[in-house]
Amino acid sequence: MRRGWAGLSVVSILVMVFLYGPILVLVLYSFNAAHLSMAWRGTTLKWYAALLHDDALLAATANSLLIALVSTFGAMCLGGLLALGMEQMPHRRQRMIEGGLVLPLVIPEVMMGVALMLFFVMLKLPLGILTVMLGHIVFNVPLVTIMIRTRLRKLDPALREAAADLGADSWQVFRYVTLPLLRPAIWGAVLVAFTVSLDDFLVTFFTAGPGATTLPLKVYSMIKSGVTPEINALSALLLLISMACVALSLHVQRREV
Amino acid sequence: MPDHDRASSQAPGRSSCRSCWLAAPGLLWMGLFFLAPLGLVFAISFASRGTYGGIVWEFTAANYLDLLHPLYGKILGQSLWYASLTTAICFVLGFPLAYVIARSPARWQPVLLLLVMLPFWTNFLVRTYAWMILLRQDGLANRFLMGLGVVDAPLELLYTPTAVVIGLVYSYLPFMVLPLYVAVERLDPLLVEAAWDLYASRWSVFTRVVVPLTMPGIVGGCVLVFIPSIGAFITPDLLGGARSMMIGNLIQHEYLVVRDWPLGSAVSFVLMAIVMAAVVLYYRHADRTAEALEGR
Amino acid sequence: MATSSTPPFLASDQSLSPTPSTIDVRGIVRRHGAVLAVDQVSFQVRRGEFFSLLGPSGAGKTSVLRMLAGFEDPDEGDLLIDGRSMLGVPPNRRPVNLVFQSYALFPHLTVFDNVAFGLKMRRVASTLIEAQVRQALTMVKLFGKEARRPAQLSGGEQQRVALARALVNKPAVVLLDEPLAALDQQLRQAMQVELKSIQQQAGLTCVCVTHHQEEAMMMSDRIAVMHQGRMWQVGSPREVYERPCNLFVSRFLGVSNELPGRIGAPIGEDRLFQPIDADQPPLTVRTLTSEQAGRPATLSLRPEQLRMARERPATSGPVLSGRIEKVLFAGSDTKYLVRVGPERVWETRMTSDASLPSFAAGDPVFLHWSLPDGRLFFE
Numbered sequence: 028m029r030r031g032w033a034g035l036s037v038v039s040i041l042v043m044v045f046l047y048g049p050i051l052v053l054v055l056y057s058f059n060a061a062h063l064s065m066a067w068r069g070t071t072l073k074w075y076a077a078l079l080h081d082d083a084l085l086a087a088t089a090n091s092l093l094i095a096l097v098s099t100f101g102a103m104c105l106g107g108l109l110a111l112g113m114e115q116m117p118h119r120r121q122r123m124i125e126g127g128l129v130l131p132l133v134i135p136e137v138m139m140g141v142a143l144m145l146f147f148v149m150l151k152l153p154l155g156i157l158t159v160m161l162g163h164i165v166f167n168v169p170l171v172t173i174m175i176r177t178r179l180r181k182l183d184p185a186l187r188e189a190a191a192d193l194g195a196d197s198w199q200v201f202r203y204v205t206l207p208l209l210r211p212a213i214w215g216a217v218l219v220a221f222t223v224s225l226d227d228f229l230v231t232f233f234t235a236g237p238g239a240t241t242l243p244l245k246v247y248s249m250i251k252s253g254v255t256p257e258i259n260a261l262s263a264l265l266l267l268i269s270m271a272c273v274a275l276s277l278h279v280q281r282r283e284v
Numbered sequence: 285m286p287d288h289d290r291a292s293s294q295a296p297g298r299s300s301c302r303s304c305w306l307a308a309p310g311l312l313w314m315g316l317f318f319l320a321p322l323g324l325v326f327a328i329s330f331a332s333r334g335t336y337g338g339i340v341w342e343f344t345a346a347n348y349l350d351l352l353h354p355l356y357g358k359i360l361g362q363s364l365w366y367a368s369l370t371t372a373i374c375f376v377l378g379f380p381l382a383y384v385i386a387r388s389p390a391r392w393q394p395v396l397l398l399l400v401m402l403p404f405w406t407n408f409l410v411r412t413y414a415w416m417i418l419l420r421q422d423g424l425a426n427r428f429l430m431g432l433g434v435v436d437a438p439l440e441l442l443y444t445p446t447a448v449v450i451g452l453v454y455s456y457l458p459f460m461v462l463p464l465y466v467a468v469e470r471l472d473p474l475l476v477e478a479a480w481d482l483y484a485s486r487w488s489v490f491t492r493v494v495v496p497l498t499m500p501g502i503v504g505g506c507v508l509v510f511i512p513s514i515g516a517f518i519t520p521d522l523l524g525g526a527r528s529m530m531i532g533n534l535i536q537h538e539y540l541v542v543r544d545w546p547l548g549s550a551v552s553f554v555l556m557a558i559v560m561a562a563v564v565l566y567y568r569h570a571d572r573t574a575e576a577l578e579g580r
Numbered sequence: 581m582a583t584s585s586t587p588p589f590l591a592s593d594q595s596l597s598p599t600p601s602t603i604d605v606r607g608i609v610r611r612h613g614a615v616l617a618v619d620q621v622s623f624q625v626r627r628g629e630f631f632s633l634l635g636p637s638g639a640g641k642t643s644v645l646r647m648l649a650g651f652e653d654p655d656e657g658d659l660l661i662d663g664r665s666m667l668g669v670p671p672n673r674r675p676v677n678l679v680f681q682s683y684a685l686f687p688h689l690t691v692f693d694n695v696a697f698g699l700k701m702r703r704v705a706s707t708l709i710e711a712q713v714r715q716a717l718t719m720v721k722l723f724g725k726e727a728r729r730p731a732q733l734s735g736g737e738q739q740r741v742a743l744a745r746a747l748v749n750k751p752a753v754v755l756l757d758e759p760l761a762a763l764d765q766q767l768r769q770a771m772q773v774e775l776k777s778i779q780q781q782a783g784l785t786c787v788c789v790t791h792h793q794e795e796a797m798m799m800s801d802r803i804a805v806m807h808q809g810r811m812w813q814v815g816s817p818r819e820v821y822e823r824p825c826n827l828f829v830s831r832f833l834g835v836s837n838e839l840p841g842r843i844g845a846p847i848g849e850d851r852l853f854q855p856i857d858a859d860q861p862p863l864t865v866r867t868l869t870s871e872q873a874g875r876p877a878t879l880s881l882r883p884e885q886l887r888m889a890r891e892r893p894a895t896s897g898p899v900l901s902g903r904i905e906k907v908l909f910a911g912s913d914t915k916y917l918v919r920v921g922p923e924r925v926w927e928t929r930m931t932s933d934a935s936l937p938s939f940a941a942g943d944p945v946f947l948h949w950s951l952p953d954g955r956l957f958f959e
Contacts, residue, residue, distance in 0.1 A: 031486055038380040045377070046403050046457065049414035052424060056417065105310040112307025124311070131318055133563055135515025137532040138552045141539050142321035145549075149324060165317045168310055185684035191671040192649055192678045193698035193749065197302075203697070207688045226407045229517060233539075246409050250522060254416060262410040269406040277398070 057259035074260035091242040095224040098163035106171030128169040140233030154236025162234045167220040178212035218276035329549035347550035363530040367513035370452040374460040382464035404458040443525035451519040459508035467501025507566040608657030619809040632796040635806035677746035678755040685730035692726035698749040716748035756788040837926040839879040857921035863898040885953040886928040
């Protein structure tokens with residue numbers, strides 16, 4: 028197929044341009060001095076400075092970080108234990124739970140959002156930061172469980188047998204062998220859960236109620252009320268944060284001890 | 285021979301599972317905050333709407349019958365059409381890319397894959413917003429077209445079905461590339477050369493060798509693109525107009541604007557049925573592939 | 581608890597001594613579903629002995645080893661170590677340590693910490709740990725590599741770490757699961773010698789699982805041959821090689837040149853043996869028991885027991901005529917494949933010595949052997 032290679036390569040490069048072009052344009056225009064037009068009027072950092080003085084935005088950022096922290100912690104506890112607990116189960120039950128865990132990841136997020144909203148309303152739980160946290164844990168648990176399980180299954184069972192053979196009881200096997208070997212997966216899962224929670228819009232949109240605003244909700248309302256250079260700057264920052272999280276997560280997971 | 289206590293020594297820990305209870309909190313959580321809400325939506329989809337919004341618990345199938353109304357039918361059909369078109373375009377764009385990555389030098393492959401996946405990990409709203417800037421009346425796309433002299437006046441690009449499909453393709457293309465890459469990577473290049481050697485044209489090499497052998501990846505990629513596309517909300521909400529509404533927008537509209545929860549729930553379950561059909565299709569294909577490989 | 585040594589059920593193990601056994605396995609049975617993985621296996625291992633469980637894959641030898649280590653429990657029977665029953669005792673409370681086939685070195689720990697792992701689990705004082713780990717590493721010639729990670733070591737070095745990690749605990753028994761299988765041929769032979777000398781030097785009691793008969797014979801004091809979950813023969817390497825108890829053991833331990841036939845009339849203390857291949861004349865065989873005439877049997881000989889001559893040798897012993905089919909030069913030895921029947925090819929070996937008469941393919945030859953070497957197996 029060498030003859031077709033050039034053609035394929037050209038298409039590939041164009042697809043890459045398609046993937047990165049819009050992001051780059053966005054970042055570029057966050058430095059544009061012009062207020063409304065797309066014409067270039069010189070470089071400026073004033074839109075970034077403006078973000079720092081937007082109190083509502085800062086409050087939303089604080090909310091987002093708090094929600095991401097709490098939901099990541101909650102999901103790590105629940106999902107990590109779930110992954111460990113599943114190990115000893117009969118295979119059929121493991122497969123059943125695995126299938127169930129895929130469900131929250133495939134059903135449309137809108138649906139998860141409305142279902143949670145209805146549920147909280149029926150329980151008479153006031154919508155706010157708490158309900159958002161509860162909701163974020165729901166989509167983070169499967170992510171965490173799947174990531175840790177993947178790693179657990181790659182572990183050589185002989186390692187844990189070796190530890191037992193050398194006198195370790197089941198707690199010591201976990202503490203000195205399983206846990207250190209899971210560490211990359213654990214940190215990877217922490218970063219993924221944190222990023223997903225930080226970026227989530229839909230579940231938050233339905234479960235936040237009028238009081239609690241997060242960063243994505245704020246971005247959404249800003250976009251809805253009109254395109255402004257401040258959004259460009261904010262977007263560029265969000266891109267940076269997400270990419271940093273992903274890079275860190277990959278770095279941690281690549282370190283295969 | 286010394287006598288041993290048989291009963292206590294038999295199969296310790298084999299029948300009882302001491303660590304299994306660790307799974308309980310997580311399972312309980314998912315049951316309470318995932319399955320129970322879904323069940324609630326399902327129940328409400330068979331209830332009636334009260335006069336001032338709210339729910340009246342009277343069993344009725346009316347909500348599902350209401351969906352047969354042409355207005356809803358149009359939105360449903362439109363959603364299926366956008367999602368299918370998105371899937372097709374993603375395949376056409378994604379296959380060459382996946383092929384090139386899979387046949388690149390081994391040490392470049394992870395880097396290229398990361399480059400494909402990286403945009404996916406960035407904020408979804410931001411990515412969609414980037415297209416709003418590009419497709420605006422005075423956006424770069426129009427400036428570019430007018431600069432080339434293709435058009436005289438700026439085109440209406442934003443808030444059109446085209447914008448929605450572009451946005452969906454942009455958002456979910458990585459989902460197509462990844463499984464295709466895995467499938468192509470497993471395909472022995474010698475098979476392609478063998479077909480080539482046996483007088484196959486480039487097109488027949490593709491349709492008769494590459495496509496059948498990468499079928500699991502193709503089905504996987506298509507399902508992975510179709511599922512989020514059919515349930516999209518943000519993309520049509522930001523890039524589409526009133527006429528390019530999708531199911532996700534309808535659900536949001538019924539819940540938050542019209543406050544007809546039973547109807548919204550019914551729409552949700554129609555959407556879920558479509559998604560589940562795609563999932564089942566995927567798993568059945570995966571099973572059949574596994575069977576075929578084992579049978580050999 | 582009484583440490584009565586039950587006599588092993590196989591008579592060929594004649595070398596029992598009255599000293600108490602370190603391991604005493606009594607009629608253990610292990611089922612994997614409907615399959616009998618281990619079927620009524622009994623054996624004893626003496627202190628300081630190198631004992632090998634030899635057999636093809638699926639013979640049940642790994643199951644026996646895992647039951648000794650405590651990862652599996654027998655469905656029936658008992659298993660004693662130093663006179664104590666191990667039934668229901670978890671792996672971490674057993675006085676045995678296993679060297680895993682894959683080594684199972686902890687990838688996140690240094691060589692030092694890998695070797696120190698067992699001592700730390702038993703909360704040995706850290707000063708003692710230091711000294712004992714050093715001693716163990718010196719014994720396996722890895723002193724100075726304490727700070728490395730397993731991934732930074734060669735295959736042979738990893739094997740030594742695995743060994744040191746087991747013997748540093750001074751276990752009653754070191755269990756070895758295909759210890760050299762992951763090494764390449766040359767390293768393997770060097771490690772066979774070294775493993776044996778470490779074992780002797782430290783006075784270790786070892787139970788080794790292997791499917792490699794040469795390895796088992798070179799390293800072991802005694803070998804137990806296993807097949808289909810049963811233990812067929814236990815004895816010294818020479819015993820099991822030269823006096824296999826059945827055709828399976830004979831074939832598994834080396835080349836078995838076989839000739840089926842029937843027992844004939846007595847000639848003095850010996851018997852006539854009529855091969856089923858009609859063109860071969862009857863041979864003399866020696867049997868220990870008085871067998872009925874006409875009973876089917878198979879005669880078996882090792883390649884090195886055969887001698888080859890151009891002329892019919894002037895001997896009263898058994899002679900078989902044949903024709904050389906292939907000559908395979910293998911360095912120090914030359915292998916000859918001799919056709920002795922329409923569907924029967926025997927193998928014999930001669931030192932590749934230029935001063936000896938040489939044979940070529942197609943030459944008619946006579947194979948002869950001393951009467952007691954021919955072993956008869958009855959169905």
